[in-house]
Amino acid sequence: MNGYAKNGPRLMGVGPFIVFCVVAAFLGGASRADELALVLFRPIGIGLLGWVLWSYPLTQFRHGRAFCFAIIGLIVICTVQLIPLPPSIWTALPGRGEISAIDRLIFGVEIWRPITVSPRATWNTLFSLLSLLGGYLAFLALAKSNNNLALKSLLAISIISIMLSIVNLQFGHTIFPLYSLAGIGEGGLFSNSNHFGIFSAISILVAVILIKEDSLTKARQARWYAFLALVLLFLVGVVLSGSRLAFAASAFACMIAAMVFARNLDFSNATNSQSGLISRALGLTAHSRWPGRFLLFGFYFSIIGCIATFLYVATLQRELSIGSFEAPDLSEDIRFRIIPVLLKLATEQWATGFGFGSFGSIYPVYETDDIMINKYVNQAHNDGLQIVIEGGIAAGLVAIGLLIWLALRIVSLFRSGDVDRGLVAIGVVAVIGLGSVFDYVLRTPLMAFAIMCILTVLLSSKPSMRSEVCEEHCRKSGSNMNGVS
Template sequence: MFPLYILGALLALMVLQLIPLPPSVWTALPERQIFANIADIAAIEQPWRPLTLSPSKTLNSLFALAVPIAAMMLYLNLDREYRRRAVPVLIILCSISALWAIFQAIGPARGPLYLYRITNFGSGVGLFANRNHQAVMLASTIVMLGWYAGSLKPHVRQAVLKFYASVATILVFVPLIFITGSRAGLLLMMPALVLALCLIYFGGYYPGKTARKRRPSSSKFSLPSGRRLMLVIGIITISGMAIASVLLSRSLAFDRLFSGGDVEELRWQLLPTLVTMLKDYMPWGSGFGSFEHVYKIYETPELLRPSYLNQAHNDWLQFFIEGGVPALLIAICAIVWFCVRLGTVAKTWRSSNPVKYGVLMCLAAILFLLAASIGDYPLRVPIIMAIFAVLVCVFNDGINSVQRRDSNQP
C-alpha cells in the first residue's frame, strides 16, 4: 500500500541523516560553519558528523515511526471483517480519553489524573499532555461517530442502542471541547458537527427504518420524517449545549478564541524566524527532531520567554525545516496520491453509495489533523499518529471498495 511506502521513505531519509559524513562534505552544508568554527577555536580536529544537527533527536524520530508503521501493518494483516471494526475501536479509544478528561475536569486542578509532569493543568486533556491534541482528536471523533451512527445496518444486533449511544457521545463531546480550552478544537468542532449531522441524515440507517410505512395522509399537514426530526433535534440540542457552556462561563475555549495570550503572540512573532530557518537549511534540512536545539541559534531577546519552545507549533514548516527538499518531495508524493485516490470517488460519486460516506468520514478526519498541524503538532503524538495511520488505511480500503463496485456495474 502506497502510504506504507511514504513511511518507508521517511524512515530512509532519517537513516540517511544519521550517516556520518567527512568534514569536507559536512562543513559545506548550509549553516554548519558555526559548528566548524567551534572545533577550530577549541583546536579540535574536525570529526565526521551526520547531516542532522541533533543525532539523538533524529534517532528518537526514527524510532517514533515504529508507531504508525506498526498500526498500518497490524491493520493490513487483518481480514475484511476485522478491518470493518477498526473505526469503532478508534471511537472507543477516543471515548476513553474523553471520559478521563471528564474526571480531570471535575477533580482538582493538579490531581493525580494528570499523566504528565508538564501538561495543561486545569484543562480536560484526557490521555494527552496538550489540550489542543485532546480537542482535535475529539473533533475528529465526532465525524467518526456521525458516520458510525448512519452506517449501521437495520439487522445489526442492538442497532438502535448503538445509534443513540453514538448520538449521545457526540452531545458529550461538544461541551467537553468547550471546557477543554482549545481554540483549534473549537474551530474544528463546527465543521465536524455539520459533517456528522450530514452523515447521520444521509446514512443508510436511522431508528424506525424497518418499521412498516404508513400510507400518506390526505391532510396538507404531516409530521416530519424520522431523519428530518433527528436533524432538527440534533441542531437544537447541540446549539443549546454550546450556548449553555458559554453562558455558564465554563467555555475556556470560547474565551480564548476572542482573547490573546502570550503563547499565541509568540506564535505570530515566531513566523518570520521559522521562514528564515526554512531558507537557511535548504535544501537538506537540519535533521528531524533537531528544531528544539537549532531554534536556540535563532532565538532573539524579543522571543525569550520563561518557558522553552520544544516545537515550532507549525508542523508543516517544521517538517520542511528539518527534512529539507527530500521531505518536501515526500509530502508532494503523498498529496498527489491522496488527490488521485480521491478523484476516484468523485468520478463515481452517484454509484458509490454508501461506501462513499466512509471515505468522506476518513477524508474529514485526516484533513482536520492536517489543518491542526498549521498551528500545533498533533501528528507528533504517538496515539494520534496511530489513529492517522489507521484512518489512511480505512480511506484506501474505501477507495478500493468504490472501484470494485464501479467495475461490477454494467
C-alpha cells in the same frame, strides 16, 4: 521460512493490533522525546514490528502501502541524516559555520559530523517511526472484515480518554499522571489538551461512519440515537480540552457528520423506517400538517447554530474558567509571532534540513528578541514548515506525495458512489490539516497511528460477502494444512 509459512492463517488474529492499541493509548500520547512513557513505548513498537514482519507475508500489507512508503521514506531520511560526513561537505551546509568554528576552537581540527545538529533527537525520531510502522503493520495484518473492529477500538480509546478527564476534573488533580501536561485544559490520555480535543473531534467522524454502516448497534431504529449520544460525549471532550483549535475542528466535524446524517434520513417520508424515528421523537406523523421540508429546515438550522456557536467560542478571548484560553487575541499567539522565523529557517534549510527532532535545539539560535517568551518552544506549531526545516526537500516531497495520493483516493470514492466515506475522509483530513497548521498533532504516536488506521479503512474498498467467504475458506484450508503437516 517465516512465521506465516510455518503457522499459516492461524496467526491471522486481532491480538497484535489490540496489544498496540493498549500500548499506544497509555504510552503514546506525548510528543516530547524525553517523556518516560515514550521511552517505554518505542521498544514495544519495534519488537512488534519484528514479530509482524516475521509472522506475515508482505502481500498482507499491500492495501496500506502508501502510508508504509511514507513512513519508510522518513526512516530512510533519518538514517541518512545520521551518517557522519567529512568536514568539507558538512561545513558547506547552511547554518553550520558557527558549529565548525567551535569545533576548531575546542578540538583544533574540523571533525566529521552528520547532517543533523542533534543526533540524539534524530535517533529518537527514527525509533518512533519504527515503532509507529510496527503498529500500523499490526493493523494491516487484520483481515478487512475486522476494519470496523479497528475503528471501534480507536473509538474506545477516545471514550476512555474523556472518562479519564472527567474523573481528573472531579478529583481536582491528575489521578493517572502519564505525562507532564501542556496547557491548562484537560488532556485525557494525551499530554497536550489541543491533541485531546482534536482526537475527540475526529471521533465524531469515526462514530458517524460506524453508525451509518450499522456497526455499533444492530437495531436500525436506534442507531442514530446512539450516534447523537456519542456526539454529545465527544463534544464534552472538546469542551474539557478548553482548546480553541479543538472547538473549530469539532465544528467542522459536526458539519460533515450532519451531512452524512441527513443523507441517510428521508425527512420527506415520516413513515420511513429511518425518518420515522426522528418524526416520532418530534411528535410528527405521516399525516402531520408540517411538511417534511420544514423538518429538514429545522434540522439544518439546528446544526448550523451548533457549528456557529463552536466557531464563535473558538475565536473568543480565552478565559481560565474554560481551559487554556489565556491569550488576549489570536494575533498575539506565539504560533503567529514565530512565523517569520519559521519561514527563514525553511528557506535556509530546504536542501537537507537540520535533522528530524532538532527543532527545539536550533530554534533558540534564530529566535529574535521581540518574540522571546519565558516558555520553551520545542515544536514549530506548523507541521508543514517543520517537516521542511527538519527534513529538507526530501521530507517535503514525501508529505506532498502522500497528500496527492489522499486527494486521488478521496476523488475515487466519490466517483464510485461512496459519498459518505468520501465526506468523512475529507473531514478527517481537514481536521488533521487544521491541527497541523496550528499545532503538531501528528507528532504524537497515538494520533498518527489512529489517523493512518482511520484513513486506510475509509479509503480502502469495503470487503464484499464473497471476499469474506474466501477469507474464511483460506483460514480453514490453512488450518487443515497445518494439521496434516
